[in-house]
Structures are given as C-alpha cells and as structure tokens.
Amino acid sequence: MSSITVYTTNACPYCVRAKALLDKRGLEYEEVNLGRDPETRAQLAQRTGMMTFPQILVGEELVGGFDELSAADASGRLQELTAG
Numbered sequence: 001m002s003s004i005t006v007y008t009t010n011a012c013p014y015c016v017r018a019k020a021l022l023d024k025r026g027l028e029y030e031e032v033n034l035g036r037d038p039e040t041r042a043q044l045a046q047r048t049g050m051m052t053f054p055q056i057l058v059g060e061e062l063v064g065g066f067d068e069l070s071a072a073d074a075s076g077r078l079q080e081l082t083a084g
Contacts, residue, residue, distance in 0.1 A: 002059040002082055003030065007044055010035035014066040015054040021066075021073060027082055058082060 004022065006029050008015035022029050034041040034053075045051050048062050056063040058081040063069050072078040 004028065004082065005030050005032060005057045007032050007034055007053060007055040007057075009033065009041075009053045012053050014052075018054045018056060018066045018069050021069060025073065025078070027078075 004027055006015070006018055006022070008019075008031055010033065019029070019031065034044065044055060048055055050062075050065070052065055054065055054069075056065070056069050058078075061081065063072055063078070063081070069078065072081065
C-alpha cells in the first residue's frame with residue numbers, strides 16, 4: 001500500500017473531513033500539521049503549487065485537497081492509488 005500524508009493546519013474543517021474520510025475507508029495516514037511551521041508550509045506550497053489545506057499525497061502523487069480526495073474516493077481512484 002502506498003503511504004498517505006495529510007498536511008493540515010489548525011482549526012481546518014476540511015482537514016477534519018479529509019481525515020474522517022480516510023478513517024472511514026480504513027486507510028492509515030501520517031498527519032503533518034503545519035499550523036506553526038511557516039517555513040515548511042512555504043516549501044510545501046512551492047512543491048505542490050497549492051496554498052490551501054489539507055494537501056493529501058499518496059506516495060509522491062498529489063491528490064489535492066478534500067474535494068479532490070472525495071472525488072477520488074467516489075470514482076474508485078483512491079482505492080487504485082492506495083492499492084499500489
């Protein structure tokens with residue numbers, strides 16, 4: 001199974017929803033809270049091109065935020081990504 005990393009910030013409702021969806025699917029993930037780490041937050045933004053949170057990566061592939069995670073779940077793509 002590919003590793004899942006969920007980059008979050010403090011008091012982020014979409015972060016909570018993303019983690020709940022992954023929990024519901026029984027998928028383990030590492031949460032990295034960047035709420036108090038502006039330097040790493042800036043590095044992540046350069047890497048992904050995203051400024052919003054959460055940011056979800058499966059392996060090295062950026063899935064996106066909660067909306068993209070939800071769409072990937074609905075389409076079966078999330079299962080495909082995490083199977084390999």
